[in-house]
Amino acid sequence: MTKPSGTPRAVALGAALREVREAKKFGLRELSRALDLNPSLVAHWEAGTRIPSIEDVSTMLGFFRVIGEPKRRIMDLARHLRDPNWMAAGEAELTPELTTLLQCEQGASTITNWSLNIIPGLLQTPDYARAIFEVGLTPQQADARIRVRLDRQKILTDADPVIYSAIVSAHAIDEPIAPDWVMSDQMDHLLAMTGRANVSLRILPRQQHWHPGMSGSFVLYQYRHRNPIVLLEQYSTTSFLSSDKDWGPYQRLAKLLAEEALSEEASRELIAEAAR
Incomplete structure (x- = not known):
């Protein structure tokens, strides 16, 4: 059946x-x-x-x-196919959860990404990604992860690209994750990507009060013919949520964050300033 x-x-x-x-x-x-x-x-x-x-x-x-x-x-x-949610842990280069992530991205019509502390993976340069992956991984493992990440990014630039909306905390722009030249190149790349009609990037300024987005980053995948899926990633655990009671709050949170974020033009100005 x-x-x-x-x-x-x-x-x-x-x-x-x-x-x-x-x-x-x-x-x-x-x-x-x-x-x-x-x-x-x-x-x-x-x-x-x-x-x-x-x-x-x-x-x-x-x-x-x-x-x-x-x-x-x-x-x-x-x-366990009928379980709406899935939590998985793994350290291999191509774990089942990474394979699932690739499938979530490939089938999505719209991707909404809230990133609290780092530039979203789909917008990272190879050098920026390496600065992240080289901590705790062998050079071979880091190379494998970077190749997968660069391949994933093609969904933003292929003939029928996904609609991608990223809201990024100002912390991610300011955090010196990599050397200055890497960060500058990363900012230039963000500016280039915002020139694409299918990509929206907005910065959430530093807040003077607590807001729900501080609880952690998430990615919301939306589809034409099935329920959305939410991705939550921690240090060594990946969770996929697809039950109605789980993805609904993240849709509302994405809307809340969008209301607080800078406009696309103001965000580009901030990123251009960080690139200097």
């Missing part, structure tokens, strides 16, 4: 099943014929918009002879 989905686990499972199929060099129709399935149904599974049964997932993995840890990980996703 299938039903409309779009939960974080369904998105992660779909990505995992597609990776298995492509690794075995099977086309979508070729696999569908081999397993006597409707190609559009399999496409929905891979997109995370429909839920396959545990038996269907097991059959597909058996067909491709997937065993060991990869099978255990995928079957664990299949057993």
Whole structure:
């Protein structure tokens, strides 16, 4: 049985099943014929918009002879697909939650990002990203993370780019995360990105009072045909929220922060000043 989905686990499972199929060099129709399935149904599974049964997932993995840890990980996703939220922890370069993040971004029509302390990942330069990743990671791991980050950024510049709205705290502009020349280049990059019609960047000035955004950064992914997903990232834990009671407050918080933020023009002036 299938039903409309779009939960974080369904998105992660779909990505995992597609990776298995492509690794075995099977086309979508070729696999569908081999397993006597409707190609559009399999496409929905891979997109995370429909839920396959545990038996269907097991059959597909058996067909491709997937065993060991990869099978255990995928079957664990299949057993908990209907959970609307997902908290995951990991340290590998391409963890399941990072794969899910990539899928959330690729399918979104609109992304709203509130960033409290750093420049959002989709707007980071390689040098700025390296200043973050080189703390606690090996050079090889940092390189892998940077490659993934740069690849992610293509959703802002491809032929049909996502609508991206970022509200960034003034702390992120002022914080000397990297050497001066890196920070200056980063500010120049922000100015260049704000010239794109699909990108909105606004700075939230330092507040004289507490506001809910101080509780932490978040990303809100919105879609044309399924519920939004909220991403929360901490030091070693990533949470995806997709139940109505969870993403609704973040929509309201994004609106509240937008009301307090500088205009786009005033934000560009502040960023240009920081670039000098």
